Amino acid sequence: MGEVCEIMQAYGGVSIVNALPSWYGSSMAINLKVKVEIREGKRVYSQESELIKTILNYFKEKYSIPDIEVDIESELPQKSGLKSSSAVSVALIAEIAKQYDLRNINPPILSAILSLKAGVSYTGALDDAVASYCGGIAFTYNKMFRIVKLENLEDNLSILILAKGGRQKPVNLNELRKYSHVFEEIFKIALKDYLTAMKMNGILIANILGYSLEPIEIALKKGALAAGISGNGPSYFAVSKNGEEGPIYESLKKFGDVIIVRPVSLDCKDLSIKD
Ligand SMILES: Nc1ncnc2c1ncn2[C@@H]1O[C@H](COP(=O)(O)OP(=O)(O)O)[C@@H](O)[C@H]1O
Numbered sequence: 001m002g003e004v005c006e007i008m009q010a011y012g013g014v015s016i017v018n019a020l021p022s023w024y025g026s027s028m029a030i031n032l033k034v035k036v037e038i039r040e041g042k043r044v045y046s047q048e049s050e051l052i053k054t055i056l057n058y059f060k061e062k063y064s065i066p067d068i069e070v071d072i073e074s075e076l077p078q079k080s081g082l083k084s085s086s087a088v089s090v091a092l093i094a095e096i097a098k099q100y101d102l103r104n105i106n107p108p109i110l111s112a113i114l115s116l117k118a119g120v121s122y123t124g125a126l127d128d129a130v131a132s133y134c135g136g137i138a139f140t141y142n143k144m145f146r147i148v149k150l151e152n153l154e155d156n157l158s159i160l161i162l163a164k165g166g167r168q169k170p171v172n173l174n175e176l177r178k179y180s181h182v183f184e185e186i187f188k189i190a191l192k193d194y195l196t197a198m199k200m201n202g203i204l205i206a207n208i209l210g211y212s213l214e215p216i217e218i219a220l221k222k223g224a225l226a227a228g229i230s231g232n233g234p235s236y237f238a239v240s241k242n243g244e245e246g247p248i249y250e251s252l253k254k255f256g257d258v259i260i261v262r263p264v265s266l267d268c269k270d271l272s273i274k275d
């Protein structure tokens with residue numbers, strides 16, 4: 001990521017397996033970006049979100065970096081299920097590490113730790129942070145901050161997104177955790193067949209969290225390879241082969257604005273992956 005361009009950037013993503021029920025999570029990077037720039041200057045605390053504040057405080061306390069101002073340019077709606085918080089946090093952490101030459105920082109792992117500390121995440125969302133930083137598909141066990149696997153993907157897919165931000169619906173964690181064994185099985189399926197897992201997860205999450213199944217059923221009927229709720233919602237997504245988006249796009253349009261994006265190929269060389 002970011003290394004080849006001046007401005008640090010990270011990606012949004014769609015869910016393959018939501019990590020809330022079983023702590024096992026998987027996410028696919030998409031080409032909606034967050035760009036972060038920093039410069040030394042007086043912090044405006046009142047304008048910092050809890051996440052930004054927590055990250056800046058961490059680096060100030062641990063590495064004595066000076067006060068910095070942060071500029072964020074984001075193509076992702078906040079509280080959307082499209083991984084905006086992980087993209088912002090991983091890009092900011094990576095940019096600070098780069099500018100201040102801080103070695104031995106693993107941006108996705110630190111993102112997970114600080115997202116928990118900031119209270120913007122339930123499990124740390126390491127799955128989202130790894131995909132956001134590396135592209136490709138990430139498989140993680142968030143309870144132990146462990147990256148299980150990083151995978152590249154076929155580049156012949158399109159993702160159609162009914163992008164909605166500002167999640168209002170409370171996330172019923174207790175209800176989700178009742179299904180931990182089911183989601184652990186879906187995670188195992190995902191390691192071999194991510195599209196089937198994506199579909200199972202997307203339908204189940206919509207059911208458990210009380211989102212309408214209509215957009216999902218219609219997209220699947222029109223030939224989508226997978227469809228569902230991403231993250232904790234409210235955004236929906238559907239997957240199709242390149243060039244076959246038409247009928248799915250038309251069917252989803254009646255539910256709101258639909259954007260068509262592409263998955264991002266894996267591009268990460270410096271993360272240690274432990275089985
Ligand atoms: N552009 C941004 N600028 C500052 N903070 C952001 C931005 N986008 C996301 N965030 C942080 O991430 C949080 C949203 O996280 P979350 O509810 O998990 O949504 P998502 O599903 O989009 O990741 C916001 O409340 C905020 O703290």
Ligand SMILES: O=C(O)C1=C[C@@H](OP(=O)(O)O)[C@@H](O)[C@H](O)C1
Nearest residue numbers: 019081121122123124125231232
């Ligand atoms: O808070 C968390 O730990 C997570 C939130 C969800 O994503 P969103 O934040 O995109 O809803 C989920 O898909 C992810 O696996 C873990």
